[in-house]
Amino acid sequence: MRREERDPWGKPVELAESQLLGGVTHELGHALGLQGHANSGKSVMVRETSSVEKIGEKLNDEKKPKPLQEPAMQALYSLPSGTVIERRRLAPGATRQIDEIAQRARAQGAVRVKVRVGDRAAAVRWGPGPDLVYFLKEPAKILDKHLEFGEALTIP
Incomplete structure (x- = not known):
């Protein structure tokens, strides 16, 4: 600074x-x-x-x-690390594309995920490749149930 x-x-x-x-x-x-x-x-x-x-x-x-x-x-x-605040059911198949990304990442040796969350967007990156990331728009609206997970999901 x-x-x-x-x-x-x-x-x-x-x-x-x-x-x-x-x-x-x-x-x-x-x-x-x-x-x-x-x-x-x-x-x-x-x-x-x-x-x-x-x-x-x-x-x-x-x-x-x-x-x-x-x-x-x-x-x-305010909460201990790892605290689960809520569990929510998603529509059948809603995580299919994400599951495929996770599978590719594990096959490439990934052992952790990097998550960045802001007010307007979130990024989940499983590794350096462009096929190992997905984005969510308006994460707060997903939590408030004003936006469905599938509508918020973007996979490049």
């Missing part, structure tokens, strides 16, 4: 403490497992730097500092 930006003429402009604190807190969120960016809200994980700066100001307020309230972080670390 840079300590300064450049103005339109290329002159260095040092970042304010609140900008640095907000930015560092945002990046720490990524380091602790929050991979995507929040679409909106009071999360430090939003993409807009002005919102992140405002959170930095609240954290850095000398008279009345406010503790960080990060719902995504609380959700991420």
Whole structure:
């Protein structure tokens, strides 16, 4: 993370403490497992730097500092690792294409899966090949039952 930006003429402009604190807190969120960016809200994980700066100001307020309230972080670390939140039945054959990807991956020696989830999309990668990945759009809508798994699934 840079300590300064450049103005339109290329002159260095040092970042304010609140900008640095907000930015560092945002990046720490990524380091602790929050991979995507929040679409909106009071999360430090939003993409807009002005919102992140405002959170930095609240954290850095000398008279009345406010503790960080990060719902995504609380959700991420409130349950023990491996906790199953819900099991849901899928339509017969709904995972056929995914099962085929998993089979190809195992045949190629894959032993783990890399999952990245954001607000708008999720990627599940079983290995480096283009035939070892699938994507889900709007994962939150799947969980909220506003989108069927098959409609959200994209296989390149």
